[in-house]
Amino acid sequence: MNATRLADLIEDAMGGQDNLESLTHCATRVRLIPRNLDLVRFDALRSIPLVIDTRLVAGQVQVVLGPDRAQAVAAAMRRHRGTADTVVPRGRRHHPTRALVLLVDVFTPLLPVFVAGGLLMALHNLLASPDIVGEMPIVHAAPWLDGFTSLVGLLGYAVFALLPVLLGFAATERFGGSPHLGAAMGAALVAAPLFSDAGSPAAHFAPSPAWMIGDLNVFGVDYRNTVIPMIAIAFVLARVERVLKRRLHGSVQLLLVPTVTLLATGLIAFLVLGPALRVLGAVAAHVMQWLYVSAGPAGGAMIGAAYSPLVVTGLHQGLLAIELGLIATGGSFIFPIAATANIAQAAATFAVWACSPRGSHLRSLAATTAAPAALGIAEPAMFGVTLRLRAPFAIAVGATAVAAALLATFQVEAVTLGAAGLFGFASIAAGKVGPFIVCQAVAAGLSFGGTWAWSRWWSQPESEPGADGSARDAGATTISSPVSGVMVDVETLADAAFAASALGPTVAVAPQESRIVAPAQGIVTVVSRTGHAYGITMPDGTEVLVHVGIDTVRMNGVGFLPLTRVGARVSVGDPLVDVDVDAVVSAGLDPVVLTIVTNVDSGALLPRRRGGSVRAGDLILSPPPPPPRRRGAGRGPRRRPRSPRLINRLTTRREVANFA
Incomplete structure (x- = not known):
């Protein structure tokens, strides 16, 4: 029984979604507060398969499900039924990788969306890109697929083009704010360039609106496909909302808290956080261009090592402007490195799949995220698998660095944009396809082999010394x-x-x-x-x-x-x-x-x-x-x-x- 079905049964036994006041969960149980306790059918709850136990504590119904299942069922109830969730802010974690843990927390609920968007974009590229199955795109050979191909591309592209909306919801929820306000803030970031391009008479926007502060066009910054700006803005939004809720009460809170929160956060977002964080992307792009031009293979290795971390932060979007300029003047070194980085992440994820126990959650997650990474969308694999385990991500980055040095040595360049993955050869300049495929094979081999070796080393049982100095057998589970x-x-x-x-x-x-x-x-x-x-x-x-x-x-x-x-x-x-x-x-x-x-x-x-x-x-x-042996059983003389x-x-x- 999957989590969605289990959530439906629990919700029905609780008296329906209208009877749920709030929902929280811990490591082993889903905790529900009903509006009317008389509507809760405890016998029905206890009879649900996979429900271990049911308890009533101070008006709270605790449904014991066990680790992993409790989290999955709570997420299904929130996602599909709109049940209110009381989000408790975490205390500060004094750990050097807490920022990375935060990113994983934000992206985890979005992984299914990323997987779907990545596969749809890969399918669109397969149908619309030339030189994949022939000189002409498939859609040109079969014009009746034109409309379907456009729909597939729209569905896949929308996931990443409107990424701030999804991130606004997930990140604001993670920080303890109202997720719908976060989504509204993300929509505002995405809407600015759309209004600039087409205008909106209903909102009284001019065809090319501009709010100039010095040399900065406030509405001219494009936040589509960005990651870090929206997460930082969500953090501010949650804090502003919390402060306002402590000071305003009753009907005034309902009217003013959402309005003032959006207005105050919007000013901070468009005037400070957004422009500052977008500048980081532009700086990273120019630094990468300077390295590649001036340092040759060493520069290629440094860019290869930096590319995947930039994807994690979303700052790789700043490379697009430079990449388009390079293609216009002859060829881009960025696309081959991006394709190789995605292949390395896919290979590391596939190695995790191969080494994970059958039936484990990690194995199924690796199986579903490796394919999009191989086809050009590596975020699901990184946030779902390699970043969680740390070592596979580092191994894939190292493999990318080696392959990128080879790309620079062979001077492999792309003459057009395309799918930065297995089908990336279609975008490579004539005469460089062979070296490009060799470099991808090197990245995949090093990443898969390194992750496999790490997994074998990690799973090697450690022997612990006994009291007399001899090694204790660690084969049995203790x-x-x-x-x-x-x-x-x-x-x-x-x-x-x-x-x-x-x-x-x-x-x-x-x-x-x-x-x-x-x-x-x-x-x-x-x-x-x-x-x-x-x-x-x-x-x-x-x-x-x-x-x-x-x-x-x-x-x-x-x-x-x-x-x-x-x-x-x-x-x-x-x-x-x-x-x-x-x-x-x-x-x-x-x-x-x-x-x-x-x-x-x-x-x-x-x-x-x-x-x-x-x-x-x-x-x-x-x-x-073990059970005692029967008298006389076995071979050899009996011992005294x-x-x-x-x-x-x-x-x-x-x-x-x-x-x-």
């Missing part, structure tokens, strides 16, 4: 305690779902310190917005959830300082989060730290101990011991039983850890 403290009987927990181990084998520890660490080796795949839950996928595919406290999502991140990020590779003992335990207790919440294995049967892993103290890193979950003294002498700390 889970360690993420914190020092006292073991708590899971059945006594106040939360019914956790008490029943409904999400999987569960161990609870009352913490005696603030640092929570990784209980297993793997990649961090989940970091909750409020910092209270962390998911780790082990090399063998086992998924571990560390959940700090019960109902601590209500603290909105206060008292939680995340120390890791999605995509980070962790080993046992690596820090995940610092928790102010006293703040959790003062809030009237239980700070117990839960370690849950969410994708194995309840009997696949058993607690190593019950009760007593435990230290961070001590084993707490492991497979059950060990004496009690010999047993005591051999009962080292390692054996206690293995059998306690």
